[in-house]
Amino acid sequence: DTGVSQDPRHKITKRGQNVTFRCDPISEHNRLYWYRQTLGQGPEFLTYFQNEAQLEKSRLLSDRFSAERPKGSFSTLEIQRTEQGDSAMYLCASSPGTSGGLSYNEQFFGPGTRLTVL
């Protein structure tokens, strides 16, 4: 399977604990995105990598959140001191670079990691 994969698929943790999620993008894609999706809402952008460089972060990404993509391949998203409000589905997506002068950004999504903070 050459799609985007995420691990774990489900995570239950207690408030105050740290959690880390992993995303493996499609191998030839140099762009990687993290989104958060809460119940009844569409995904909301968190952060974006071009290769190993983190180029954009949303205001949703508080200082308890950190993301890395050390070698421009897989990425990790860590949440420190989790809060109940962090409970959500965390989606990873990847895409190839732009095509032509207009940014055409077909993103391929992984299955997500569902986080439940008790």
Added chain:
Amino acid sequence: AQTVTQSQPEMSVQEAETVTLSCTYDTSESDYYLFWYKQPPSRQMILVIRQEAYKQQNATENRFSVNFQKAAKSFSLKISDSQLGDAAMYFCAYPKRGSQGNLIFGKGTKLSVKP
């Protein structure tokens, strides 16, 4: 702020019938892309169809087509000959202005297909 509005939280269609999901958006860009994504109950989101705003012709992908009204900033999705496998959440989205393509999504429309 750039926004995407999907005014139909839920829709229902009979199998083999046609259904239209609505979407309006707000952007000051003249050239951009618009997308419809499908999220089945298994939760993995897949791209259904895309529209390039500078193209006047509406995009079509098999049973899926769009009605793109640029002046009205409207981008509806028509599903013809609905099938049970079409049951899912459908999200309208477009890239945020000035971003590297990070997408702004609507809240989604839950489509049910009745046999």
